[in-house]
Amino acid sequence: MADQCQDTLRCRPEDLRQAMSIHTRKITDSCRDKDCIEDLRVYLTAGSQSILEAATNVRVRCAELLYTGMEVEPVAFDRNHYCIDATFYYRIIADCVMGSGRPATLYGLSVFSKRAVLCGEDSRAHVYRSDFLANGAEGKSMLTANRPTAVVEVLDPMVLSCRVRDVCDCHCCDDPGVMIPRCICELFDEDLVQCNERRRLYVTLGQFSIIRLERDAQVVVPMLAYSIPTKECCDSGGCTEDPCEMFAKIPFPAGQFSPRNCDQKNDCKPCRTC
Numbered sequence: 001m002a003d004q005c006q007d008t009l010r011c012r013p014e015d016l017r018q019a020m021s022i023h024t025r026k027i028t029d030s031c032r033d034k035d036c037i038e039d040l041r042v043y044l045t046a047g048s049q050s051i052l053e054a055a056t057n058v059r060v061r062c063a064e065l066l067y068t069g070m071e072v073e074p075v076a077f078d079r080n081h082y083c084i085d086a087t088f089y090y091r092i093i094a095d096c097v098m099g100s101g102r103p104a105t106l107y108g109l110s111v112f113s114k115r116a117v118l119c120g121e122d123s124r125a126h127v128y129r130s131d132f133l134a135n136g137a138e139g140k141s142m143l144t145a146n147r148p149t150a151v152v153e154v155l156d157p158m159v160l161s162c163r164v165r166d167v168c169d170c171h172c173c174d175d176p177g178v179m180i181p182r183c184i185c186e187l188f189d190e191d192l193v194q195c196n197e198r199r200r201l202y203v204t205l206g207q208f209s210i211i212r213l214e215r216d217a218q219v220v221v222p223m224l225a226y227s228i229p230t231k232e233c234c235d236s237g238g239c240t241e242d243p244c245e246m247f248a249k250i251p252f253p254a255g256q257f258s259p260r261n262c263d264q265k266n267d268c269k270p271c272r273t274c
Contacts, residue, residue, distance in 0.1 A: 026217035028121045031118060046190045054098055058096050060159045064090060067181075068089070081119050086209075088112045109188065151212050154209040163202050
């Protein structure tokens, strides 16, 4: 129906037909963070590490968020609260100057972990779904079906600064490296170096993020009508095969028929075509 009401708050009461029970996600708690991540180690690829060893200057170009892993565990002393451990994986791209030659590009990975405690509400129900198989890969989800779902919204980080340190100055024995998932390693064309290097690259990033917990819930909402799309799939130009019908949709270019003043520049602009 073309006159479908798009805003329930503005609808007339007589337009409401009945109440409908729907299944949705309820946000139980949320928080936002503005993290300044100082001296975050960059695990360079093998080729990039060899370039860094002979570099005279390094400038980080950008940082790209590749993936965010999350784990949700209940808090021991409060059954209504849950601990969310979020791990962020960034691709770091830097430019390296070597003497008087052209700058070379460095690629690497940085990993940052943070923790948040949010209220997830208490539920004693055990949820089983027909699309989960007890003996399949999804079977493990049945063991945590009573826990809320964590959602992280995060922007690509801002690069604030970077520095290169010799291994002897950064106490490499205290930094055993991190466990990097295989799917993250496959995003790089070479192996990532985590040990036996002479120099290391560190970056400082600024990151904005929102973390929230959601639970499945059934709510009752007023129903107007089932949502039927009013836009036709071939409303956009170029979808029709009739050239005359396509030409009829082009607005008449009246401005191009108006005389131009003598002081206006005679810029050559291509005619607008479909």
